[in-house]
Amino acid sequence: GAVVSQHPSRVICKSGTSVKIECRSLDFQATTMFWYRQFPKQSLMLMATSNEGSKATYEQGVEKDKFLINHASLTLSTLTVTSAHPEDSSFYICSAERTQAGARSYEQYFGPGTRLTVT
């Protein structure tokens, strides 16, 4: 159990275009999902917390108008990188927190990641 999928796994796009990444919890419901990015040989950096039915909470320094997050259902969150630039090239990983008996577990299960390259 606790499987999270992410699509696409790899995307190459031109500078100025937008890219949408989907994150789905396949066998559990997730009120809360998270979006991270990771640069080579660095730790995960939390970008935003996605809450079903409400606005996402962004970490300091992350532009909400550039990284649009939508959490439309208990199993799907999307991240759209708008007007992408080469410096946005990174590994983007989502995670979903499994709720246990109505309480938070804080256990996060990660999707396989999306490698974005902006040319």
Added chain:
Amino acid sequence: RKEVEQDPGPFNVPEGATVAFNCTYSNSASQSFFWYRQDCRKEPKLLMSVYSSGNEDGRFTAQLNRASQYISLLIRDSKLSDSATYLCVVNNGGANNLFFGTGTRLTVIP
């Protein structure tokens, strides 16, 4: 001071060896603790949660020391497949997010 600190390694150990990693956290209000493993260019995968009483899962043992604010992971009888980066992860009590250590790289040598 970083929320979570780990020795980055690398740890190179022979097959069958026992290896231990420590991780310290700065916020005494932290309530949840985890060890994740991450293979190269892959996503982190939950290895085990760390409970106050300590817990064991096969060859893996995790312990929490609240007084000294550190958690540990012990791997016995190392296998080649244990080679990965091990991430110490701490929930900052009451917050939504987790804080990740930079990871400890383990390589098990034949």
